[in-house]
Structure formats: C-alpha cells, structure tokens
Amino acid sequence: MQTLHLSIKTCSKIFHLGFALVLLICLASPTSSCTDQEKSSLLQFVAGLSQHGDLGASWQHGTDCCQWEGITCSTDEIVTDVLLASRGLQGHIAPSLGNLPGLLCLNLSNNMLSGGLPQELVSSSSIVILDVSFNRLEGDLHELSSTPARPVKVLNISSNLFTGQFPPTTWKAMKNMVALNASNNSFTGILPTHFCNSFPSLVVLELSYNRFRGSIPPELGSCSMLRVLKVGHNNLIGNLPDELSNATSLEFLSFPRSGLQGILQDTNIAKLTNLVTLDLGENNFSGKIPESIGHLKRLEGLHLNNNNMYGQLPYALANCTNLIIIDLSYNNFYGQLNKVNFSNLPNLMSLDLIQNNFNGTIPESIYTCINLVALRLSYNNFQGQLAKGLGNLKSLSFLSLYYNNLTNITHALQILGSSKNLTTLLIGRNFQHETMPVDDIIGCFENLRFLAIGNCPISGKIPFWISKLANLEILILSNNQLTGIIPAWIKALSHVFYLDISNNSLTGEIPTALMDMPMLKSANPRDFILPVYPAQTHQYRQAFAFPILLDLSNNKFTGEIPLDIGQLKSIHSLNFSFNDLTGQIPESIFNLTDLQVLDLSNNNLTGAIPATLNTLHFLAVFNVSNNDLEGPIPSGGQFNTFGASSFDGNAKLCGSMIIHECGLAEAPPSTVLSTEQTDYKVACVIAFSAFFGVGVLYDQIVLSRYFG
Structure with a gap:
C-alpha cells in the first residue's frame, strides 16, 4: 500500500516541478527552413539507429528538417526541440545531436536506445532539457571540465543501466541545474555532498533505486529551494541528519528501504511544514510518531511502514486534514484508534495498519471518511462487531480485517453486501466458531472479485449466496468446519480461477461440475489485478500473479x-491430498500441460502411475505418497527430479529413485534417500515462489509487496 505514493495528486508534479520552470523555452513557433548543418546532424542520428520507427517517412534529404516529425524550429530558422519519446527507437545515440547549435530540448525517453550517453550532449552549450529516461543506456558518466558552466537545467537519466560514481567535476559544471533524476540505475559510491553548492537553484533531486552507500549528507539541508528529495532503495546507514530539517521548502521527502535508523525528532519534523509526502518506510526507525506531526498541515501521504516504531498514535495526527494515505503497517503501535479523530480527515483514501497491536473496537470515526478506498486493519487485536456506519463507505474497494477478534459474521456480511465498489474482502481468522450465514439475508456483492473467509473456523455449508458473486475470481474458504457436498452451482462462478476449500469436513464425491469451471478450462484466464492501487509511474510497476x-x-x-x-x-x-479417494489416477491428467503442483497423497488410490505424466514439463512438485499404487514409477522428464518422499507409503511401487528397484524379487518398503526432507506444504510454497513470485497467499500476498 505504501506504493501508492500519492500517485493521484502528487506524482505528476514531481519531475515537472523543474520541467515547468523551463518549458516555455521549448515552445517556440515553427519556421519554414533549417540549415544544412542541422539537417546533416539529424540524419547522422537516424543513420546510427537500427530501428527508427516511422521517422524515415518524413526525415528525407530533400525536405525541410523543420517539417520533420518530432522537430521544432524557432523563428530564426534554428532547430530548438528534438522530441522523440516513445518511438520504438533502437541503436546508439549519435554524438551529432550535440552539434545542433540552438537545441534547447532533447527528449529521447521511453525507447530502447543502448550504448553510452554521448559527452557532446551533456557538455552542450545550448541544451536546457535533456531526457533520456527509460532506455538501455549504460556505462559511466563522463568527466566534464567545471568551466564553462553548462546551461542544462533539467537532466533525466533515470531507468537506464548507468554505473559508476557521480563525477564531481561534471556536476560542478552544471550550476544551472533545477531538476536531476538519476533514479533506477546502478550508480555506486557515497552520496555526493556538493549538490547544494553546485546547484543553488536545485528543486528536484531523485537518486532512488541505485547502489549508493554511506550516510545522508548533512549538506542537503542547505538546499534552500529543494522541494523533492527521493533517495530511497539504496544502501545507506545512520540517521536523518538534523540539518535536513533546514530544507524547509521540502514537499516530498522519500527514503524508503534505505537502511536508516533512529527516531523522528519532534523539533525537526515541526520545521518541515511544507511536506506533502513523508516516506520513511522499510527502514529501522524506532520510537513514537512525534506530536509535531500535527504541524504538517499540507501532508497528504504518511508512509512509516515496516519499521520498529511503537506507542499510541498521537492525537495531533488528526490535524493533518489533507491526508490521503496513512501507511503505518508492520510496526509495533498499540492502543485504541479512537484517540485519533478520523472525521477530521475527509480526504483519506487509504489507511493501512496491518501487523500492529491495536485493540478495542474499530472507531466509528473511520466510517466518516467517505472517500476511503482501501482499509487494511488485519493482524491486530480489534474486537466486537462491525458498526453499521461501515456501509457509508461507498467508495470502499479493498477491505482486509483478517486475523482479529471480530464477531457476528452475519451482521458483517449484511453491512458489506451493499458495497457496490467492494472488490476485495478478506475477513478470515475472525468470527470464531460461528455459523456461515444463510442465503436470504446476504447482499449481492455485485463487484466482489476476491473473497477470503478462512481460518475462522465457521460451520455450516457452502452458502448459495456465493453463487451470486458474478465477478468473483478468487474464493478462499479453507480451514473451517464446513460440511456437506460441493454444490453443483459451483460451475456458475465463471470467473473463478483460484478455489481453495481445503481443511474442512466436506463429503461426497468430487463433483463433475468442478471440471466445467470456465477459468480452470480456458487457455487464456484473465489475471487478477488489484484495481485499488494504481502505479505511480511504470518505472515502479509490478504485476501480481496468482x-x-x-x-x-x-x-x-x-x-x-x-x-x-x-x-x-x-x-x-491441483491438490486432492488427505481425502478418501479410491480408484486409479486418471490418464487424462497428462492433458494438464501447465500443471506445476500435483498432490494426490494420503488417499486410497490404486493401480499404476500413468507413464504419460512424464510429459508434464512444468511439474515442479509431485506427491502420491501414502496410497496403494503399484508398478514402475515413470522415468524421464520432471520425474527424474522428484525424491523418494514423493512416493513413500506405496509398497508396490518400484523405480530407481526408491530402494525398491523394478525387477528385484524382494525389497524393503520405499524410503526417502535424501536427508533434506521438509514439510510438503513448505515445498509447495517454494514452488509457487519460483513460478509466480509469490510465497504466501491471503492478505500477505495482496499488498505486502507493492513498489515503493
């Protein structure tokens, strides 16, 4: 949830704070001619590309280059802008672009350009805005003489493959710098200490997602005009220097996942009254949230997640009336939430308090935040029933209350059933030993896509009201005490691709209706995407995979x-383990060509393991232990990778991976050859981590890994 980063309001202005200061320079009116030198320089650039998109259609020798696509000229017949972002360009950047004497703006972002950044561009005597972000440029940055001063004001080299240290003489030559974005590269060394002296007009400094080390330079506090400072996801140490609070123009202060520690000093926070976003998540900060947080009247995003902070939330937090996001997840905060008057936060859209020690009831003042889209209070000690006011949150899309001590599941589902925008509902590990509510009192949940009511354990049958969830994709009812059969209407859940009803007391045969579920049969199931949390930019975009x-x-x-x-x-x-299934393993399983985990263990299956299963080339986990199977274990393919534990408890099986080899008259029962046995459930998790990039399901998988 920390990854939202105020993308709704703040993201669009971060880089453009500097860009806007010089944009007018690049809006000159077109003219009707250009010089031969300019035309030659541009054609040399195109000639150096292996792919030039559609430029070849207009970039012709016998035509006026001021009329070429992506080119703007001034009234003095000078090329001022080369704007070729997102054109599918491949190849190297020709140094000839640095020979354009009047070039002010060069934008080659969002292409597939490779090689180094020509020194001629960085040392240009005319370029004011240089943007080569989101390419594949590599190598070190060149040293430049500190004189003469270059005119560049906006330099965006983010999201490339640059390495090495920042050459100090290069930055000293750029005294006019307003915005520098070098994030998402592989720069090393300590953070430069001279930025404020070299760039007295610096407004934006973004160095996140690199390999910088050392402490935060106290000298950054002397950047009197600095408004955006992002240095997260590096290898830093130490505290936030006290001097940083002298940069009172700061609006965006971001150091997530940087190895920092210490406590937030009350007096320092009080000085940063212009802060719009404070992001110190995923560090080692301790202590309490200072009362001076209430001085930050403009604050929209507070991200202190994944630290070691503790204490009760300060009353003064309610004074930050512009808050949109509060993320205090994975800390040690405690006490009752009613100490904060959430009714003072009308703009709040996201509140994440997972994995803390809050107790008491969920305060009704939260339900006055009518713009709330995401609410995650899971893994705390909240008690009692949900209040009817929860139904006032008409914009609510994501709700996780997992692992608390809430009661009255019927009342909870009645309140939430009319939430038309609710797409994700995780309420398991509550409602201990209650009964699944009957059908005629539950609303339709018309847009619900993810429902998890596991680990309660609740009794009763799989309720018919679930069949009305027309948009449901993920259904988790595991670790309860449900009885009865799987109803035939299960196949009506036409979008479900993840169905977990394990660890219950369900009976009867496995219904053929399950074999008709469209998303389990389809070759192109749709991916599950949490719509609540849009990415800030595609620089940090990640996809979830279930x-x-x-x-x-x-x-x-x-x-x-x-x-x-x-x-x-x-x-x-596919997991049918620990049941009372009989008969043979169907030959048709070999049609499941995407199968990666197959567990049929601890049943009463007989016959042979079909030899055709060795054609399942993606099978990573296989377990048929503790059945009554017989004959040779298939060889070849993935079967050569499975240990003896996959076949334990089948005395009539034979094969090279167990002691009982085929063709021997007598042999002891099959035993494990490897000493590296682990719980099978752990093995499944490891397999899924490798194939899907997720290791834990339920609430943890949903939000604990969002780009920050």
Missing part, C-alpha cells in the same frame, strides 16, 4: 477422481 488453483485437500471426499479432470487445461496447482 496460480490457477484447485485445492480440495484435507476433507472427506470419497469415490474416484473424475475421468474428465483432463479438461482443466489451464490449472497450475
């Missing part, structure tokens, strides 16, 4: 595995 999963393990299912199991051609994980 496995296509069917988990019926640890129930009381009987009968045979349906022969048409082979219809589930898109499935990634």
Whole structure:
C-alpha cells in the first residue's frame, strides 16, 4: 500500500516541478527552413539507429528538417526541440545531436536506445532539457571540465543501466541545474555532498533505486529551494541528519528501504511544514510518531511502514486534514484508534495498519471518511462487531480485517453486501466458531472479485449466496468446519480461477461440475489485478500473479477422481491430498500441460502411475505418497527430479529413485534417500515462489509487496 505514493495528486508534479520552470523555452513557433548543418546532424542520428520507427517517412534529404516529425524550429530558422519519446527507437545515440547549435530540448525517453550517453550532449552549450529516461543506456558518466558552466537545467537519466560514481567535476559544471533524476540505475559510491553548492537553484533531486552507500549528507539541508528529495532503495546507514530539517521548502521527502535508523525528532519534523509526502518506510526507525506531526498541515501521504516504531498514535495526527494515505503497517503501535479523530480527515483514501497491536473496537470515526478506498486493519487485536456506519463507505474497494477478534459474521456480511465498489474482502481468522450465514439475508456483492473467509473456523455449508458473486475470481474458504457436498452451482462462478476449500469436513464425491469451471478450462484466464492501487509511474510497476488453483485437500471426499479432470487445461496447482479417494489416477491428467503442483497423497488410490505424466514439463512438485499404487514409477522428464518422499507409503511401487528397484524379487518398503526432507506444504510454497513470485497467499500476498 505504501506504493501508492500519492500517485493521484502528487506524482505528476514531481519531475515537472523543474520541467515547468523551463518549458516555455521549448515552445517556440515553427519556421519554414533549417540549415544544412542541422539537417546533416539529424540524419547522422537516424543513420546510427537500427530501428527508427516511422521517422524515415518524413526525415528525407530533400525536405525541410523543420517539417520533420518530432522537430521544432524557432523563428530564426534554428532547430530548438528534438522530441522523440516513445518511438520504438533502437541503436546508439549519435554524438551529432550535440552539434545542433540552438537545441534547447532533447527528449529521447521511453525507447530502447543502448550504448553510452554521448559527452557532446551533456557538455552542450545550448541544451536546457535533456531526457533520456527509460532506455538501455549504460556505462559511466563522463568527466566534464567545471568551466564553462553548462546551461542544462533539467537532466533525466533515470531507468537506464548507468554505473559508476557521480563525477564531481561534471556536476560542478552544471550550476544551472533545477531538476536531476538519476533514479533506477546502478550508480555506486557515497552520496555526493556538493549538490547544494553546485546547484543553488536545485528543486528536484531523485537518486532512488541505485547502489549508493554511506550516510545522508548533512549538506542537503542547505538546499534552500529543494522541494523533492527521493533517495530511497539504496544502501545507506545512520540517521536523518538534523540539518535536513533546514530544507524547509521540502514537499516530498522519500527514503524508503534505505537502511536508516533512529527516531523522528519532534523539533525537526515541526520545521518541515511544507511536506506533502513523508516516506520513511522499510527502514529501522524506532520510537513514537512525534506530536509535531500535527504541524504538517499540507501532508497528504504518511508512509512509516515496516519499521520498529511503537506507542499510541498521537492525537495531533488528526490535524493533518489533507491526508490521503496513512501507511503505518508492520510496526509495533498499540492502543485504541479512537484517540485519533478520523472525521477530521475527509480526504483519506487509504489507511493501512496491518501487523500492529491495536485493540478495542474499530472507531466509528473511520466510517466518516467517505472517500476511503482501501482499509487494511488485519493482524491486530480489534474486537466486537462491525458498526453499521461501515456501509457509508461507498467508495470502499479493498477491505482486509483478517486475523482479529471480530464477531457476528452475519451482521458483517449484511453491512458489506451493499458495497457496490467492494472488490476485495478478506475477513478470515475472525468470527470464531460461528455459523456461515444463510442465503436470504446476504447482499449481492455485485463487484466482489476476491473473497477470503478462512481460518475462522465457521460451520455450516457452502452458502448459495456465493453463487451470486458474478465477478468473483478468487474464493478462499479453507480451514473451517464446513460440511456437506460441493454444490453443483459451483460451475456458475465463471470467473473463478483460484478455489481453495481445503481443511474442512466436506463429503461426497468430487463433483463433475468442478471440471466445467470456465477459468480452470480456458487457455487464456484473465489475471487478477488489484484495481485499488494504481502505479505511480511504470518505472515502479509490478504485476501480481496468482496460480490457477484447485485445492480440495484435507476433507472427506470419497469415490474416484473424475475421468474428465483432463479438461482443466489451464490449472497450475491441483491438490486432492488427505481425502478418501479410491480408484486409479486418471490418464487424462497428462492433458494438464501447465500443471506445476500435483498432490494426490494420503488417499486410497490404486493401480499404476500413468507413464504419460512424464510429459508434464512444468511439474515442479509431485506427491502420491501414502496410497496403494503399484508398478514402475515413470522415468524421464520432471520425474527424474522428484525424491523418494514423493512416493513413500506405496509398497508396490518400484523405480530407481526408491530402494525398491523394478525387477528385484524382494525389497524393503520405499524410503526417502535424501536427508533434506521438509514439510510438503513448505515445498509447495517454494514452488509457487519460483513460478509466480509469490510465497504466501491471503492478505500477505495482496499488498505486502507493492513498489515503493
């Protein structure tokens, strides 16, 4: 949740703070001619590209280069702008562009350019704005003589492959710098200490996502005009220097995941009254949130997540009436939330307090925040029932109350059923030993896509009201005490691709209706995307991936595995373990060509393991232990990677990976050859981590890894 970073209001102005100061220079009116020298320099640039998009159509020898696409000229017949962002350009940047005598703005961002950054561009005597961000440029930056001073005011080299240290003489030559963005590269060394002296007009400094080390230079506090300072995701040490509070123009202060520590000094925070965003998440800060936080009247985003902070939330937090995002997740805060009057925060859209020690009831003042889109209070000690006021949050899309001590699930679902914008509802590990509510009292949840009511444990049957969730994609009812059969209407959930009803007391045969679930059969299931949290820029964009999963393990299912199991051609994980299934392993499983986890262990299956299963080339975890299987274990393919533990408890099996090899008259029961045994559930998690980039499901997977 910390990754939202005020993308709604603040993101668009971060880089443009500097850009806007000089943009007017680049808006000269076009003319009708250009010089031969300029035309030659431009054509040399195109000639050095391996792919030039559609430029070839207009960039012709016999035409006026002022009429070429992406080129702007002044009334003095001088090329002033070369604006070629997002054109699919590939190849090297020709130094010839530095020979354009009147060039003010060069924008080559969002292409696939490679090689180094020509020194002729950085040392140009005319370029004011240079943007080569989001390319594949590499190497070190060149040293420049400190004289004469270069005119560049905006330099954006972010999201490339640059390495090495910042050459100090180069920066001293850029005394006019207003905005510098070198984030998302591989720069090393200590943070430069001379920025404020070299760039007296510096407004924007972005150095995040690099490999800088050392402490934060106290000299940054003398940047009197600095408004944006982003140096997160580096390898820093130490505290925030007291001197930094002297940079009183700061609006955006961001040092997430940087190895910093210490406490937030009350007097220092009080000075930064212009702050709009304070992001110190994923560090080692301790102590309490100072009462002086209330002085930050303009604050819109507060990110202190993943630290070691503690104490009660200060009353003064409610004085920050412009807050849009509060992320205090993964700390040690405690006490009751009603000490903060959330009704003073009408703009609040996201409140994340997961993994703290808050207790008491959820304060009703939260329900007055009518713009709230995301609310995560999971893994705390909240008690009691949800108040009816929760229904006032008409914009609420994401709600996680997982792992608290809430009661009355029927009342909770009645309140939430009419929330038309609710897409994600995680309320498991509450409502201990209650009963699943009956159908006629639950609303329709018309836009719900993710429902998790696990680990309660609640009793009853799988309720019919779930069949009305037309947009549901992920359903988790695991670790409860549900009984009865899987209803035939399950196939009506046409968008569900993740179904976990494991660890219950469900009975009957595995219904053929499961084999008809469209998203388990489809070759192109849609990905699950949390719509609540838009990315700030594609520089930090990441995708969530959930496995296509069917988990019926640890129930009381009987009968045979349906022969048409082979219809589930898109499935990634199939778990029928710890049931009372009989019969043979269906041959049709070999049709599940995307299968990565197959667990049929601890049943009463008989017959042979189908040899065709060795064609499942993505199979990473396989377990048929503790059945009554017989015959040779298939060889080749992924089967050569499975240890003996996958086949334990099947005395009639034989094969090279167990002691009982085929063709021997007698042999002891199959045993594990490897000493590296671990719990099978852990093995599954490891497999999913490798294939999907996620290791834990439920609430942790949803938001604990968003780009920051």
